[in-house]
Amino acid sequence: MALFKWRGPALGGPLWELERMRNYMENVYSTLASGVSQFRRNYTGVFPLVNLTEDDDNLYLTAELPGVDPAALELTIKNDTVTVKGVRKTGPAAEGANYHRRERDAGSFSRSVNLPVKVGSDAASAGFKNGVLTVILPKVAEARAHQINITT
Amino acid sequence: MTDGNSGELNAREKRPLDMGGAESTSGEPRFSPAVDIWESEEGLTVVADMPGVPPEGLNVDLKDNVLTIFGRVAEGAKGRKALLSEFEVGDYYRQFALSESIDQERITASIKDGVLTVALPKQAPSQPRKISVVVE
Numbered sequence: 001m002a003l004f005k006w007r008g009p010a011l012g013g014p015l016w017e018l019e020r021m022r023n024y025m026e027n028v029y030s031t032l033a034s035g036v037s038q039f040r041r042n043y044t045g046v047f048p049l050v051n052l053t054e055d056d057d058n059l060y061l062t063a064e065l066p067g068v069d070p071a072a073l074e075l076t077i078k079n080d081t082v083t084v085k086g087v088r089k090t091g092p093a094a095e096g097a098n099y100h101r102r103e104r105d106a107g108s109f110s111r112s113v114n115l116p117v118k119v120g121s122d123a124a125s126a127g128f129k130n131g132v133l134t135v136i137l138p139k140v141a142e143a144r145a146h147q148i149n150i151t152t
Numbered sequence: 153m154t155d156g157n158s159g160e161l162n163a164r165e166k167r168p169l170d171m172g173g174a175e176s177t178s179g180e181p182r183f184s185p186a187v188d189i190w191e192s193e194e195g196l197t198v199v200a201d202m203p204g205v206p207p208e209g210l211n212v213d214l215k216d217n218v219l220t221i222f223g224r225v226a227e228g229a230k231g232r233k234a235l236l237s238e239f240e241v242g243d244y245y246r247q248f249a250l251s252e253s254i255d256q257e258r259i260t261a262s263i264k265d266g267v268l269t270v271a272l273p274k275q276a277p278s279q280p281r282k283i284s285v286v287v288e
Contacts, residue, residue, distance in 0.1 A: 045162070045163050046163055047160075047161040047162060047163040047164075048163065049163050049165070049238035049239040050236065050238055050239075051234065051236060051237050051238060051239060052234070052235040052236035052237075053232035053233060053234050053235060054232060054233050054235055055231075055232050055233070059235070060232060064203035064204065064239060064266070065203065065265075065266075066201040066202065066203040066265060066266035066267045067201065067265055067266065067267040068265065069265075070265070088161060090188060090199070096192065096193075097190040097191060097192040097197070098190060098191050098192075099188065099189070099190050100189040100190060100191060100196075101187055101188060101189040102188050103186040103187055103188065104186045104187065104188045104199065104201055105161055105162065105164065105186075106161070107159045107160050107161035107162075108159070108160060108161065109160065109161040113236070116235060128265070129226075130203065130204050130205055130206050130226065130263075130265070130266045131201075131202075131203035131204065131205075131265045131266015131267065132203050132204050132266065
């Protein structure tokens with residue numbers, strides 16, 4: 001993918017070095033775009049990251065929320081938009097502890113996902129198991145696939 | 153450094169396991185879990201984020217002063233059509249070399265809501281040796 005257009009300057013000309021830099025950046029960009037799995041394509045950067053899957057009857061929304069207290073999790077559905085809100089807390093259990101490593105983030109989060117089909121929010125259910133939130137959203141009748149018999 | 157419990161959380165992609173160029177035979181992704189490690193008077197505590205791992209999928213092992221944590225995720229949404237895929241699901245694996253002398257008999261591990269906590273108590277503390285200074 002071209003970042004921007006450029007007509008190649010003469011070899012060794014004053015713009016040659018610039019052209020070389022541009023090519024380098026283009027390489028970096030294409031490596032990032034292709035080398036990483038397809039998952040980057042949909043990446044929104046908002047916590048929590050979600051996966052949305054479907055079968056004939058339901059949509060399934062899953063999010064990894066390790067260490068989040070499920071009782072403090074707020075889940076709402078409105079106009080085919082699902083919103084997950086909550087807080088994740090980390091931190092040492094003991095007073096006066098010294099950190100050797102600190103890679104786990106803490107903080108509040110709020111994430112909304114627009115659903116591609118209409119769902120019956122009244123019949124939706126949610127579960128939290130092993131730090132993974134799963135929301136089951138039944139599709140409304142109009143959104144389900146119907147088999148049509150062909151008469152001959 | 154912030155206190156770590158305030159502000160907005162940023163999404164972070166899981167870190168793929170660095171296998172030194174080796175490929176996994178299963179083709180499934182594997183991840184290196186994010187950890188906190190802190191030390192107190194009593195010992196070391198290792199906390200790791202391993203969402204999706206049930207207690208029976210957990211394996212914690214200390215051998216030759218190397219702590220190995222492994223978590224096998226429960227079967228997920230196989231066979232459903234993906235509409236949006238922001239994170240991958242896979243097993244977790246990470247090793248740490250421990251410098252502290254750990255009482256191997258008293259190591260405990262527990263997992264709750266996808267967070268593994270390993271408590272590694274230190275061996276009986278050695279008494280601080282007082283060296284008296286002779287004033288000449």
